[in-house]
Every structure is written in C-alpha cells, then in structure tokens.
Amino acid sequence: MQNHKNKIEASDKSINDLLKDQKFFIDYFQREYRWQEKHMEALIEDLSNAFLKSYKQGDKRSDVANYQSYYLGPVVFSVADGKNSIIDGQQRITSITLLLIYLNHLQKGKDNLVNIESLIFSEKYGEKSFNMTDEDRQEVLKGLFEDEEYNIKESDDETVYNIIDRYNDIHNFFPEDLVTDALPYFIDWFIGNVILVKITAYSDENAYTIFETMNDRGMNLTATEMLKGYVLSRISNSRERSKINELWKGHIKDLHDLGSNADLDFFKAWFRAKYAVTVRPRKADSENQDYEQIGTRLHDWFKNNHIDKFELTNSVHFYSFFEKEFNYYVKAYKFIWEKSTSYDFQCPHLFYINQWGIAASLQDALLLAPLKSTDADEILIKKMDAVARFIETYTVRRSINFMKFGSSSIQYTFFNIIKSIRNLDLDDLYTELTNELHQLDQDFDAISNFRLHQQNKKFVKHLLCRITAFVDQNVGRDVTYVNYKEPKGKRFEIEHLWSNHFEGHRDEFDQEWEFSEVRNSIGALILLPNGTNQSFSSDKYEDKLPHYLKENTYAQTLHPDFYLKNPNYKNSILKSIPFKSHSQLKSDDIRERIEVVKSLCEEIWSTDYYNNKNYTDNYA
Structure with a gap:
C-alpha cells in the first residue's frame, strides 16, 4: 500500500474550482508579492484577447461554457499536518485575487451579478478572511475589497506597496469594451474557463522537489536563438556567417544587460514597427495576424515572411540586412532604454513616457517605426522625442478624461499609427503626429x-x-x-x-x-x-x-x-x-x-x- 505522504496528484482546475471557499498558507520563502506593472498588463491583455476570440454580442450566458479556454500555468501545494501551503504559484493567485476584487467592484450596481465573493474570501462566525492566509496582506486586501482604498503605513512592506500598485494597474489596463454588456460573460469565462494545473504533494519534501524540477531543469532554445539559427543557416559565406554570429552575440549580451527578456522584446518591437502589416480584429473567431504572430511565433513568422516583407531571398541579402539594419535598430532600442531611465534635455519625452506612457509592446514599436538606418543621430533623437511627446500627450489627454489606454484597448488604433508613421522623414512625421492629435476626441x-x-x-x-x-x-x-x-x-x-x-x-x-x-x-x-x-x-x-x-x-x-x-x-x-x-x-x-x-x-x-x-x- 502506497504511503500517503509519497503521493503526488495533478489535476486541471478552473479558478472557481481552485479558489472557492479555500484557505491557503503562503510558504515563508516566497511570501513577498513581486509582480511588476508589465506582468499585470500582459495578463490583462492575454485574458481579454482570449475571451474576445469567442465572445459574440447576443450570446447566451450558457454559451460561455463552450468558449475557448485559457491556460494560466501550474500551481504547487503541499498538504501536510492539515495545512494547505502554496509552494509555487503565489504570485499568480495573488494577481487573480486582485482581479477578482476589481471585477467584483466593477459589477456592483449592474444587472446579472456573478457571485465571486467566495473566491476572494471565506467567512466563519461572521468574520471574513482572505483565501491567502498572510497577516501582512489582510488589511490591504480588506481595504481594496471594501472600498478600493488603503492608506500606506510606514510599517508596510514591499508586498503591500506592490498589491496596491498592481490593483491600480488593473484599473488602468482593463479594457473598456469589457465593462458594459460583456462584463458578466467575461467574469463567467474568467472563473470557469481559465485553467490552472493544481499539483498537490502530501509532504513538504516532495513539494519542494516539484518546485525545483519546474524551476531548475532543462533550458529550451528561446525564440531569438531559433531565429539566429535560421538566419545563420541562410548565410552561405563562412566569413560573413561568423561576422553576423559575433555581431549577434554582442548585441544579445547588451540586451540581456537591460533585462532577461529584452532580446525578445527588441525583435518584437523591430518587426512590428517596420514589417507587420496586419493585426487581428477584436471580434470572435478572428485569426492571429502579423502583429500577434510576431508576439507568439517570432521565428516562424520570420521564416514565412522574410521573402515577401523583408525581401531577403539569398545569402547576400541576409548578410547585408543583419549587418546593417539589425545593428542600427539594436542601437536605437538601447537608446530608448537609456533615455527612458535617465533624463536628457535633448530627448526629455522618452523619460516622461517611462513614467506615464502606454504598453511597452506598443510604445517601443511606435518609437522605432519612423526611423531609417540612414538617419543621422540628430534625426534619430528628434524623431524619438517627437513620437514620445505624441504618446505622452495622448496618455495625458486620455487620463484627464478618465479614459483607459491599456494595450488591449488601443492596440488596433496604435497599430494603424505605427503604419502611418513608418519610415517618414522628420517634417512628414511632425505633420502626421499633429494630425493624429487633432483627430483625438479627448481634450483638456x-x-x-x-x-x-x-x-x-x-x-x-x-x-x-x-x-x-x-x-x-x-x-x-x-x-x-x-x-x-x-x-x-x-x-x-x-x-x-x-x-x-x-x-x-x-x-x-x-x-x-x-x-x-x-x-x-x-x-x-x-x-x-x-x-x-x-x-x-x-x-x-x-x-x-x-x-x-x-x-x-x-x-x-x-x-x-x-x-x-x-x-x-x-x-x-x-x-x-x-x-x-x-x-x-x-x-x-x-x-x-x-x-x-x-x-x-x-x-x-x-x-x-x-x-x-x-x-x-x-x-x-
């Protein structure tokens, strides 16, 4: 007979199954909540895009059961001595809880309320306690749940600050087209069709082994490494191939110094800025287009499009393109990072939009779009500042009008702006950006x-x-x-x-x-x-x-x-x-x-x- 402590169980769970009337303890070694704005923004964008691929106005609520599901990843629990501890997945469950709190506020006063309070807290003897048992976060979660208010205290730690900031991010990024008739459908879908794999071990030893296996085993090739392999395979001259290989390694190292995923973010921004011509409409049954495929299947998209969109048909083309264009746009991308974090009077708006701007996935592509590899440094700086000023003006005017500008809300609009300013000379860029601002409905x-x-x-x-x-x-x-x-x-x-x-x-x-x-x-x-x-x-x-x-x-x-x-x-x-x-x-x-x-x-x-x-x- 198998020792119960040696058992390991795995099953797929909806958010409703995972959280309803549950109580979890957060293991000491991962108590802090450390999600950043970019993580919450990506989650909101992914969820809204997945939901809108199925939702059609006029659907019955019961139709949601047949909508496309969305996989959010694994979570690991240890059940020992009557205590249910989160070993891996605390960051996601905290973020899910914050989104549930936001959705609960959003649906107040509307018809067709969805009962989601039991996913946020459980109640015993009239006392509410949140599903994650951690004294340090109970007060802030209570404040957000009751009236979306919490006053920071000097004793509050990193987790409390991040919980407040990420809740505010949800408020800023949640799409406007999900706030009205679609809202109850989205909530039904979120708690019923968003799936996690729950892995349960009945001893701490097994739970930690699972955690290490998931986080410390095997390194698959990244999308940029596969892209590099394909590019080098198309360059037949060994000397030229070696030169591009060295150039590539140097630039990727520099990009990794900016951030662990900065190399992938760069290629997405570059290809979207200069070569993407289609984007998926926000309606049911629509297929991913250039914009989305660059984000999810970068190397495959390049393999399928390097002839038509890049005009790369032979070894000479591949070598000259990556020797010149790749080199130029990596340097331009690094310029964006540098001036976004350090104020420069010649290009101040890059710094401003790092404080208050749009999603990086749109922002970086927009900044690169008007550039040409023949531009002098002075022209690059002026183009960057002009586009950054447009972004800041857009976000300020929208914010004053209490309007949102999360990526999923403005992606279609900004993709068209990317195409409209692509490869423009400076004066033409100024004219186009001025026209875009004059067409903006929101004013002061x-x-x-x-x-x-x-x-x-x-x-x-x-x-x-x-x-x-x-x-x-x-x-x-x-x-x-x-x-x-x-x-x-x-x-x-x-x-x-x-x-x-x-x-x-x-x-x-x-x-x-x-x-x-x-x-x-x-x-x-x-x-x-x-x-x-x-x-x-x-x-x-x-x-x-x-x-x-x-x-x-x-x-x-x-x-x-x-x-x-x-x-x-x-x-x-x-x-x-x-x-x-x-x-x-x-x-x-x-x-x-x-x-x-x-x-x-x-x-x-x-x-x-x-x-x-x-x-x-x-x-x-």
Missing part, C-alpha cells in the same frame, strides 16, 4: 471635472510634476521634472490645499461628498516635500499660505507677494496664464485655479512643438 476641457482618487495617484503626481517644473523653468529656475519626480533629497507628495475637515466648509457645502469632490479637484492640489506636506496636513489654508511662498513657483503663485517686483514672471509666457493670488480659498477660487491648470496643460502639450524647430525643454 475635461480638467473641470478631473480629480484625485485612489487609482490615479500615479498620474496626478506625474501631471503635477510636469506642471510644477514647467512653471519653475519659465521664471528661470534651473530645475526639471526629475527634481520633483525623483529628487535626491526628500520626496515630493501631493498636498491638498484644503485640510480634510468638512465642518469648516459647511458655509459652502451641504453634503460631505460635495466637499470631497472639490477638495480632490486638480485645482486644489500642489506638490510639497515630504514632511512639509505632513506638517501642514490639518492646517487651514490661510495658515499654510505664508509657507507656500517658500516652496516651488507653482505653490508661490497662490500668495499675493509673488506678483510684487517679479520681472522673471512678468517677462515670461506665464503672463498669458490666468494666474492670480488667493488670500482665501473658497470653491470659486479653486474653480479659477482649475482654469490655470487647463491653460498650463494646453501650453505644455501644445502641438506647436511640431511647428517650432527650436522648441526647448522649457516648453517640453
């Missing part, structure tokens, strides 16, 4: 209704950093966006001009929610150094105002003394902005301040950038 009029909430703090911080730096620069202060976003000293935090005391504003508001909306509006916010911000938090505006005169220029403009004998201000472009002092701050004053923000946004992200060849960072 929405500033009047824009306000801070839990899920958009990252964007509001970006917006205030851009505004604050712009105002400083235009009165001659030697600062940039980096001084506020990534300062060497104290961090800058969002400061509410009104303290959170409704009682002091009853002369203007009957309801507390009305007060909160005005208090969180963009006109009622500035940036202050951490510490200063905290010490002022409960003070009245009139008491804080004298201190603002010692801070950044944007804060100083609230004070009457700022406008006295200030030639730098009077001789600057800021004179065209409706700035005025506010000795007291009523709701009408905040509305005037909102108009200031609107004017600043229209100036900062003006399409005049594409008309003025001498546009400087003061206007960037």
Whole structure:
C-alpha cells in the first residue's frame, strides 16, 4: 500500500474550482508579492484577447461554457499536518485575487451579478478572511475589497506597496469594451474557463522537489536563438556567417544587460514597427495576424515572411540586412532604454513616457517605426522625442478624461499609427503626429471635472510634476521634472490645499461628498516635500499660505507677494496664464485655479512643438 505522504496528484482546475471557499498558507520563502506593472498588463491583455476570440454580442450566458479556454500555468501545494501551503504559484493567485476584487467592484450596481465573493474570501462566525492566509496582506486586501482604498503605513512592506500598485494597474489596463454588456460573460469565462494545473504533494519534501524540477531543469532554445539559427543557416559565406554570429552575440549580451527578456522584446518591437502589416480584429473567431504572430511565433513568422516583407531571398541579402539594419535598430532600442531611465534635455519625452506612457509592446514599436538606418543621430533623437511627446500627450489627454489606454484597448488604433508613421522623414512625421492629435476626441476641457482618487495617484503626481517644473523653468529656475519626480533629497507628495475637515466648509457645502469632490479637484492640489506636506496636513489654508511662498513657483503663485517686483514672471509666457493670488480659498477660487491648470496643460502639450524647430525643454 502506497504511503500517503509519497503521493503526488495533478489535476486541471478552473479558478472557481481552485479558489472557492479555500484557505491557503503562503510558504515563508516566497511570501513577498513581486509582480511588476508589465506582468499585470500582459495578463490583462492575454485574458481579454482570449475571451474576445469567442465572445459574440447576443450570446447566451450558457454559451460561455463552450468558449475557448485559457491556460494560466501550474500551481504547487503541499498538504501536510492539515495545512494547505502554496509552494509555487503565489504570485499568480495573488494577481487573480486582485482581479477578482476589481471585477467584483466593477459589477456592483449592474444587472446579472456573478457571485465571486467566495473566491476572494471565506467567512466563519461572521468574520471574513482572505483565501491567502498572510497577516501582512489582510488589511490591504480588506481595504481594496471594501472600498478600493488603503492608506500606506510606514510599517508596510514591499508586498503591500506592490498589491496596491498592481490593483491600480488593473484599473488602468482593463479594457473598456469589457465593462458594459460583456462584463458578466467575461467574469463567467474568467472563473470557469481559465485553467490552472493544481499539483498537490502530501509532504513538504516532495513539494519542494516539484518546485525545483519546474524551476531548475532543462533550458529550451528561446525564440531569438531559433531565429539566429535560421538566419545563420541562410548565410552561405563562412566569413560573413561568423561576422553576423559575433555581431549577434554582442548585441544579445547588451540586451540581456537591460533585462532577461529584452532580446525578445527588441525583435518584437523591430518587426512590428517596420514589417507587420496586419493585426487581428477584436471580434470572435478572428485569426492571429502579423502583429500577434510576431508576439507568439517570432521565428516562424520570420521564416514565412522574410521573402515577401523583408525581401531577403539569398545569402547576400541576409548578410547585408543583419549587418546593417539589425545593428542600427539594436542601437536605437538601447537608446530608448537609456533615455527612458535617465533624463536628457535633448530627448526629455522618452523619460516622461517611462513614467506615464502606454504598453511597452506598443510604445517601443511606435518609437522605432519612423526611423531609417540612414538617419543621422540628430534625426534619430528628434524623431524619438517627437513620437514620445505624441504618446505622452495622448496618455495625458486620455487620463484627464478618465479614459483607459491599456494595450488591449488601443492596440488596433496604435497599430494603424505605427503604419502611418513608418519610415517618414522628420517634417512628414511632425505633420502626421499633429494630425493624429487633432483627430483625438479627448481634450483638456475635461480638467473641470478631473480629480484625485485612489487609482490615479500615479498620474496626478506625474501631471503635477510636469506642471510644477514647467512653471519653475519659465521664471528661470534651473530645475526639471526629475527634481520633483525623483529628487535626491526628500520626496515630493501631493498636498491638498484644503485640510480634510468638512465642518469648516459647511458655509459652502451641504453634503460631505460635495466637499470631497472639490477638495480632490486638480485645482486644489500642489506638490510639497515630504514632511512639509505632513506638517501642514490639518492646517487651514490661510495658515499654510505664508509657507507656500517658500516652496516651488507653482505653490508661490497662490500668495499675493509673488506678483510684487517679479520681472522673471512678468517677462515670461506665464503672463498669458490666468494666474492670480488667493488670500482665501473658497470653491470659486479653486474653480479659477482649475482654469490655470487647463491653460498650463494646453501650453505644455501644445502641438506647436511640431511647428517650432527650436522648441526647448522649457516648453517640453
């Protein structure tokens, strides 16, 4: 008879089967939750694309059972001494739980609710506890589940920060076309058709053996290694083949220094930017096209298309193409990485879009699309900055209008823009990007209704950093966006001009929610150094105002003394902005301040950038 402890079981489980009324303990060695934005974005994109391949408007809910399934991978559990521990898969189960919490909020107030609460927590004696038993994350999960709010404490660890950030990523990336009629179908599909393989061992020893086997055995050839093998096989001259091999190895090493998957990401961006001509429509039964095949079957797609799309028909073609084009575009891709992480006044918008941009899978292809291997370095820099500015303008205008721009929501639109700017000369690129922005429905009029909430703090911080730096620069202060976003000293935090005391504003508001909306509006916010911000938090505006005169220029403009004998201000472009002092701050004053923000946004992200060849960072 087999010893029960030696048993190992494996079975496929839907999310509903895996999580319903379950309780898991997280093993000590993998307690931290470390998913990054790119992981959550990829998950949302993959799930929405898989669902939309089957969903058709007019389907019955029961039809979902026959929709295409999606495999999310294995999870490993150890069941010993009555304790069910997660050995491998905690990252995915945490992310699934966050998505379930988001979907539960999303469906509130709608018809056809799907009962998914039992997948998030279980209840005993009236007490709710979440499916993952880890005291460090219970409070943050409870806050997100109840009202999508959680205030960070100094004692919170990396896991809590990442849980909040990834939840906000779900909010930003979840596609708009799944929010309405399709929502209950998507939730049904997500909990019933998304499949994991559950591997259960009945001893910790066996569980760890499985974990090591899954993570430390065998190295299959990567897509880029298979691509390299095919390319080298097509070059018949041994000397030329050796040269491309050495060139390839050097560039792949450099790319791996950027990130473990940077080589694959580069080839996807390059081929999509320059050679993809089709993309799959977001409707049922549609097949993968160039764009998707490059992402999933890179080397096969190249083998099938190198004649028609690349015009590579013989050894000479292959050698000259990879000796010149591959070399150029790897260097361009490395330039994107360098300037995305280190501010450069010649190309500042690459840095900005690394803080607030679109999906890298779209962004990098868009940046490479207008380049030509014959472009001088100066032209490359100008093209990169022009496209990056377009991306930032697009994301800012969409964000102010409370619209999303996750990859799955905008992929079709941006793929067409990639094709429209492909290989353009600089002046033509400026014209095309200007036209695209003029066609964009969202403008800065929405500033009047824009306000801070839990899920958009990252964007509001970006917006205030851009505004604050712009105002400083235009009165001659030697600062940039980096001084506020990534300062060497104290961090800058969002400061509410009104303290959170409704009682002091009853002369203007009957309801507390009305007060909160005005208090969180963009006109009622500035940036202050951490510490200063905290010490002022409960003070009245009139008491804080004298201190603002010692801070950044944007804060100083609230004070009457700022406008006295200030030639730098009077001789600057800021004179065209409706700035005025506010000795007291009523709701009408905040509305005037909102108009200031609107004017600043229209100036900062003006399409005049594409008309003025001498546009400087003061206007960037």
